[in-house]
Amino acid sequence: MSVRAHDGTPFDLNVSVAIVGGGACGLVAALAARDVGRDVMLFERDPAPGGSTAMSSGMIPACGTRLQRDAGIDDDTPERMAADIQARARGEADQDLLDLMCRASGPAIDWLTERHGVDLELVTGPLHPGHGRHRTHAPPSHDGKDLVAGLAAAARQAGVDIVCDARVTGLITDGGDGRRIAGFAVERPGGETESVGCAALILASSGFGGNPDMVRRHIPAVADGAYFGHGGNKGDAILWGAELGAELRHMGAWxxxxxxxxxxxxxxxxxxxxxxxxxxxxxxxxxxxxxxxxxxxxxxxxxxxxxxxxxxxxxxxxxxxxxxxxxxxxxxxxxxxxxxxxxxxxxxxxxxxxxxxxxxxxxxxxxxxxxxxxxxxxLHTQGGLAVDDRTRVLDRAGRPFVNLFAGGGAACGVSGPAHWGYLSGNGLLSAVTLGRIAGREAARALSAQ
Ligand SMILES: Cc1cc2nc3c(=O)[nH]c(=O)nc-3n(C[C@H](O)[C@H](O)[C@H](O)COP(=O)(O)OP(=O)(O)OC[C@H]3O[C@@H](n4cnc5c(N)ncnc54)[C@H](O)[C@@H]3O)c2cc1C
The missing domain is CATH 3.90.700.10 (Succinate dehydrogenase/fumarate reductase flavoprotein, catalytic domain)
Structure with a gap:
């Protein structure tokens, strides 16, 4: 099953905000939704959160942070940061999305470090190529496993339910015009399946680097090369989105x-x-x-x-x-x-x-x-679901799905259409900033319903 309409059978379980994927995007989204006071459940296919985030060096670019000011860097701005990223992307990144991420980046890092106690430092030393300021933030070990550990501890502390060994196998629409998600199916290690009802769903299950067929189709140049990202990133969110009629952008970016x-x-x-x-x-x-x-x-x-x-x-x-x-x-x-x-x-x-x-x-x-x-x-793919400024997934006519959100590797990034457009940090920039917006917006959307 990938996408089906709800047949009216009661769900085994119901939750307000559900999240698929326990990398940086999912964990940050969960924290943000909890901050709004919603019950949040995160479903991760592996025995523990991690994903590509845990394999990375945990380097997150952000501007205007307290850590930058403490280091005497007080002239970094969203405009400067966006210009650096856009220069690498040869002007082909979506400017609105890029501005959104850059504006959200500094507040997200301050919020993680100050409110949720996630241990990050400003990386000094040689500037990363293409970045005009020292703006990379990372765990002191420069190890993504520590970023995941810090985010997961903060999420648990905030009351997020992290359900592991839980692979989401498909979405269930509410049976109307298919624009509202009613729930989804989860498969447990023994093979049994549960259905979960949700008021809002955040897709944080990353890209399709672990799906050779999709890589061959969208990025033939690396189809026979080595993949060094998380094997469980099989493009599920993108496949579900495509079936729902969502717009996919820059699928050749990596x-x-x-x-x-x-x-x-x-x-x-x-x-x-x-x-x-x-x-x-x-x-x-x-x-x-x-x-x-x-x-x-x-x-x-x-x-x-x-x-x-x-x-x-x-x-x-x-x-x-x-x-x-x-x-x-x-x-x-x-x-x-x-x-x-x-x-x-x-x-x-x-x-x-x-x-x-x-x-x-x-x-x-x-x-x-x-x-x-x-x-x-x-390492990972950068193309994916098109989202609006609230991270709602957009259909091919540019209309948002009512309660479906996406961020991180599941969403289209800001690296343009190919590998040359990737500026270091673009991956976690999307995971952290869009994750936070998705969590907040998904939780707030419930109040408006
Ligand atoms: C080796 C390496 C180094 C990198 N270094 C950096 C860096 O320093 N800075 C940077 O910005 N970016 C870096 N990147 C890219 C960065 O890691 C990713 O862009 C980022 O981690 C994406 O975060 P995410 O939360 O979207 O996805 P992920 O961290 O990959 O998390 C997705 C999670 O979803 C789970 N999942 C997938 N499908 C399902 C399903 N159907 N049901 C339930 N769960 C599911 C996966 O198991 C996984 O845990 C690096 C990548 C690699 C591989």
């Missing part, structure tokens, strides 16, 4: 990453590139401007001979990366090759010394050097 350690399969932080590191291929040659950012460069890395490249940096960058558990683990696993000079690094990586020396001579890197073998891949 976030890639051009530095995934091989064979370890772990993300290497792009901060090594922003800090002055370079990418060279197995011939020791540079092949792209690293300032284009990790998403834009993902296909370029895969296109190199052998499908890989070396991320090359120096001992100073290595030391600062050692603060982070993921990098420390890569180091312990032997992924970080080292050389006292270009010739030593070339030997460690089995690449021609002469070309590597020339490449390094053009950088500001200092001996000794380090390198990690990397490839590129798909």
């Amino acid at each position: 976030q890639g990453h051009g530095a995934i350690a091989v064979p370890h399969g772990a993300l290497v932080s792009w901060a090594l590139m922003s800090g002055g590191g370079i990418l060279v291929n197995r011939d020791g040659r540079r092949f792209a401007d690293e300032a284009r950012g990790s998403s834009d460069l993902a296909p370029a890395v895969v296109a190199q001979p052998g499908g890989f490249a070396w991320a090359v940096y120096d001992a100073g960058l290595h030391e600062s990366a050692m603060r982070f558990p993921d990098y420390r683990q890569l180091n312990e696993l032997g992924a970080v090759r080292k050389g006292d000079d270009p010739a030593g690094l070339a030997r460690a990586c089995d690449i021609p010394a002469e070309d590597l020396s020339s490449a390094l001579a053009e950088t500001g890197l200092h001996e000794p050097y380090c390198a990690i073998r990397v490839t590129g891949g798909l």
